[in-house]
Amino acid sequence: MSILIKNAKIVDVKGTRKGSILIEDDKIVKIGDIREDEGDKIIDASDKLVIPGLINTHTHLSMTLFRGIADDLQLHKWLENYIWPLEKHLNEDYCYAGALLGCIEMIKSGTTAFNDMYFYMDSVAKAIEKCGLRAVISHGMIDLNNEDKMKKEIKESKRIVKKCHGMADGRISVALGPHSPYTCSEKLLKKTSKYANKNNLKIHIHVSETREEIKTIKERYGMRPFEYLDDIGFLGENVIAAHAVWLSEEEIKIIKNNNVKISHNPVSNMKLASGISPVSKMLDENITVSLGTDGAASNNNLDMLEEMKIAALLQKVHYLDPTKLSAKDVFAMATINGAKTLGINAGLIEVGKKADLVLINVKRCNLTPFRNPISHLVYSANGYNVTTVIVDGKILMEDNVVQVINEKEVMEIAENASDELLSKS
Ligand SMILES: C[C@H]1O[C@@H](n2cnc3c(N)ncnc32)[C@H](O)[C@@H]1O
Numbered sequence: 001m002s003i004l005i006k007n008a009k010i011v012d013v014k015g016t017r018k019g020s021i022l023i024e025d026d027k028i029v030k031i032g033d034i035r036e037d038e039g040d041k042i043i044d045a046s047d048k049l050v051i052p053g054l055i056n057t058h059t060h061l062s063m064t065l066f067r068g069i070a071d072d073l074q075l076h077k078w079l080e081n082y083i084w085p086l087e088k089h090l091n092e093d094y095c096y097a098g099a100l101l102g103c104i105e106m107i108k109s110g111t112t113a114f115n116d117m118y119f120y121m122d123s124v125a126k127a128i129e130k131c132g133l134r135a136v137i138s139h140g141m142i143d144l145n146n147e148d149k150m151k152k153e154i155k156e157s158k159r160i161v162k163k164c165h166g167m168a169d170g171r172i173s174v175a176l177g178p179h180s181p182y183t184c185s186e187k188l189l190k191k192t193s194k195y196a197n198k199n200n201l202k203i204h205i206h207v208s209e210t211r212e213e214i215k216t217i218k219e220r221y222g223m224r225p226f227e228y229l230d231d232i233g234f235l236g237e238n239v240i241a242a243h244a245v246w247l248s249e250e251e252i253k254i255i256k257n258n259n260v261k262i263s264h265n266p267v268s269n270m271k272l273a274s275g276i277s278p279v280s281k282m283l284d285e286n287i288t289v290s291l292g293t294d295g296a297a298s299n300n301n302l303d304m305l306e307e308m309k310i311a312a313l314l315q316k317v318h319y320l321d322p323t324k325l326s327a328k329d330v331f332a333m334a335t336i337n338g339a340k341t342l343g344i345n346a347g348l349i350e351v352g353k354k355a356d357l358v359l360i361n362v363k364r365c366n367l368t369p370f371r372n373p374i375s376h377l378v379y380s381a382n383g384y385n386v387t388t389v390i391v392d393g394k395i396l397m398e399d400n401v402v403q404v405i406n407e408k409e410v411m412e413i414a415e416n417a418s419d420e421l422l423s424k425s
């Protein structure tokens with residue numbers, strides 16, 4: 001079935017143009033003047049922007065179950081005293097429920113692809129398959145320098161690779177997810193890197209989020225985190241490092257020379273008072289920096305439109321320079337840079353790209369008067385402006401109605417799962 005989106009104002013990081021878009025199967029096949037009879041299904045995009053779906057490059061999707069249960073805490077206290085004790089009680093049903101809820105929240109706020117690191121990832125994959133989104137998923141490995149734990153974590157990662165890589169018509173790919181340099185042994189990191197490179201898989205890891213982490217790694221290895229990861233041969237263009245807040249000049253060079261992809265998580269970094277990543281500086285060095293929300297317990301939503309705005313504002317105030325991180329820069333982070341980071345053929349509206357598209361209703365008071373599309377997207381829009389979402393050429397939401405799953409049912413399942421989980425703590 002082909003879909004014709006007509007009367008569109010097409011906006012991507014390359015610019016704005018009017019026209020129609022023809023989708024066949026999973027791809028954009030034509031853009032411009034297109035006869036109505038070429039489309040089996042017609043979507044009238046008058047008064048709508050059509051943008052590339054937003055790409056969230058750092059999430060822990062099932063943590064929607066933990067939304068709001070441990071606010072106003074520093075990262076390590078938050079993890080050690082609240083989150084990790086709760087995560088001991090997780091199971092595949094809870095992770096499935098939390099992932100379904102997260103998928104709906106992402107569809108409704110214009111995200112079409114994401115990069116998830118968590119647990120029971122085959123259950124998370126089942127939720128993604130059902131909701132129609134695109135994702136790179138990884139089992140979060142934490143071995144705390146324990147040999148038995150290391151073996152178990154690697155075994156689980158390989159199980160998820162075998163079971164889920166390429167699932168859902170190729171919308172799901174699997175990466176390796178060593179949690180961080182402070183929770184993973186050097187042996188686990190080296191084994192992970194070897195396995196990922198041999199199987200052409202990406203690696204997703206938290207690096208240099210807090211000053212405490214820097215101190216821990218310096219004490220343990222006599223180097224800063226990115227220096228240490230470089231020293232053990234872990235870094236490469238397949239590595240996606242989330243946070244990257246506390247960096248030395250030398251480490252920015254290391255990131256650049258190894259073509260490491262950075263996922264910037266401004267809201268999480270601010271909420272946990274971790275710090276401010278030198279994003280403008282990394283972009284000036286042509287490092288690929290994309291955007292992520294982190295989990296819904298350290299944000300606490302998954303709205304990438306909001307994340308874009310806050311990313312732009314944070315750099316401006318950090319450098320006391322309003323020209324830093326323009327609307328266009330941050331729109332690129334959330335679209336084309338995200339696509340590069342996850343290795344997906346999306347992020348731009350061009351013939352041959354995946355049909356991962358979002359319609360934004362500009363006939364709303366918060367986008368009136370309608371002047372500059374990219375400025376409106378970054379500084380004014382929020383999830384409520386999103387009306388229709390298409391991923392892989394399939395309509396997941398049309399005119400604010402989610403097509404793939406019953407939203408009310410999912411909210412109930414997730415609410416109950418969260419109640420049950422919290423009652424076990
Ligand atoms: C996959 C693992 O990562 C943890 N996790 C969630 N948010 C963060 C963060 N900001 N920094 C480090 N770890 C985090 C999850 O709680 C889980 O234990």
Ligand SMILES: [Zn+2]
Pocket residue numbers: 058059060206242294295
């Ligand atoms: Zn995280």
